[in-house]
Amino acid sequence: MGEERPNLRWGVEQKLQFIEFRLFWEGHVNRSDLIEKFGVSPNQASGDLNRYIALAENNMIYDKSGKTYVRSSCFKPLFLKPDSTQYLAQIRSVAEGVVSPDDAWIGNLPVFDATPAPARGIDPIILRSIVIAIRRVEAIEVLYQSMSAQDPEWRWIAPHALAFDGFRWHARSCCEKSGQYRDFVISRIMDTRQTRAPQKQAMFDIAWEEVIELAVGPHPELSAPQKRAIELDYGMQNGRVSIPVRRALLYYALKRLGLDTEPSARKPQDQQIILLSDPNLSQGASSIGGGIR
């Protein structure tokens, strides 16, 4: 079995990975797949397929009747670790238009849909200026539509991290007007202007650094099989799972998990999970509630 992996060029490695990806997920590869995906000649595609066979002898055989290379029963991936998350992320990327079906490695996309995340498009120039300010540890002047001011206002912020709350992207920043760390919703930034050194960079963003462990369990009023199903969903052990959350993101995490309302607001089957006592919670939730500007 030729299972050595010689030093291959990047392009060759990519093609071999592609062959293996298709073999695992679809069960077969064609010469024409390589031709379409990498724009090579039929000639070269033949060569690459045979190169793969030379390197991973028992993984693939040519099915003359099916006119295609098929995964053999003793297939063992050599260039790729099969990963569901990766496969599913690719489906989502295609559905969101981030990746064109031509660039995706999945050949035969299953029918797919997702609950809509009405994420407004972010101007790449604005996002870039924020990212650069984070990298350079600078303050940047942004035209921001806050929840309190009537119209968008120019204000100085010193961003230090990006955060995603499940819907929107935030720039975790020190607001130089109040001197406090807040979340600025990136889609509410209408424009950016100049940058300069931050006013007081010694201060720590404590709510960002502090990590709270959220103990979650199935709703106690569920039946035993219902509890078991929920435990499976969340990967719970002994009826509980511990979810680490930055305190700065606690408000959003609770909202996303559906734990931001009274337990009575939903039926147990809809609520599904509950918090298993969290000492920091009441303190954290109240001090975070006004964190968004």
Next chain:
Amino acid sequence: MGEERPNLRWGVEQKLQFIEFRLFWEGHVNRSDLIEKFGVSPNQASGDLNRYIALAENNMIYDKSGKTYVRSSCFKPLFLKPDSTQYLAQIRSVAEGVVSPDDAWIGNLPVFDATPAPARGIDPIILRSIVIAIRRVEAIEVLYQSMSAQDPEWRWIAPHALAFDGFRWHARSCCEKSGQYRDFVISRIMDTRQTRAPQKQAMFDIAWEEVIELAVGPHPELSAPQKRAIELDYGMQNGRVSIPVRRALLYYALKRLGLDTEPSARKPQDQQIILLSDPNLSQGASSIGGGIR
């Protein structure tokens, strides 16, 4: 200005795109960046950088003092359309471990975190068998932990689509026991067995095909600036936005949008949005509530 784009080989095109990606987002590229990312020799990297200059003359200049190629002021992308969604999706992919930092094109990753989505890992073999059943329009026997049965049970389902509810992945399937279309949570599938032709494939999955327009607006008790901020977040026009949702996913969509509880369950600032009357809603919600098994 040499702005023709000759037929380039796939590998070359990739490298030029990488150069442009780095130029746009980071503002600079090095020969060493190409060397690390594509494993080429310093020699070749020089060649590729000069090839880029030859093709996009005014986009990049060498800064001798900074010892790096920098984006010129009149930069115009030629091989890539800058896209925030793509950039942010890449950050998330790296954070989730889907893409290793070495494979990501972003050189200097900003500090980042997200609200946790406790998505349990899915066995790629199980996912593959579901995807194949969808593609082949087959029924498949799965060992499923339902919400009603005490222990996992073998049952036949005929899946036809994948769905993502914001947390979990579902296989939208015809349950051959009840003859009805339901959502099967993929992480609750413990194992799969044989496949066969589906029992009655003539039946349509009406709840899947039917698309409901969800009219959403800012919470009426918010102040005018607060409303304006929310309108920005969701891209609303004239205080409303219409979100299309398959009826099969309506239950999850409402949950994700925080619209599955009484409006009084949260303060207006936390609720943020409300439904602007939906005639199909009451009917839809009740008939979907039990859709998950």
Next chain:
DNA sequence: TTGAACCACCCAAAAAGTGGATGGATACGG
């Protein structure tokens, strides 16, 4: 002034890829 860290360029040789041509195996429709 010296070394380090960049980059440019020249050369011969290997590897990757193209285009054209020939041929084999299989399936499908008349």
Next chain:
DNA sequence: CCGTATCCATCCACTTTTTGGGTGGTTCAA
């Protein structure tokens, strides 16, 4: 049963890409 279409394999000469070994230039900082 025959012709045709569709896969793939292989040989050839040729081009492009890439490597490796050089040599040298510029800038910065110690």
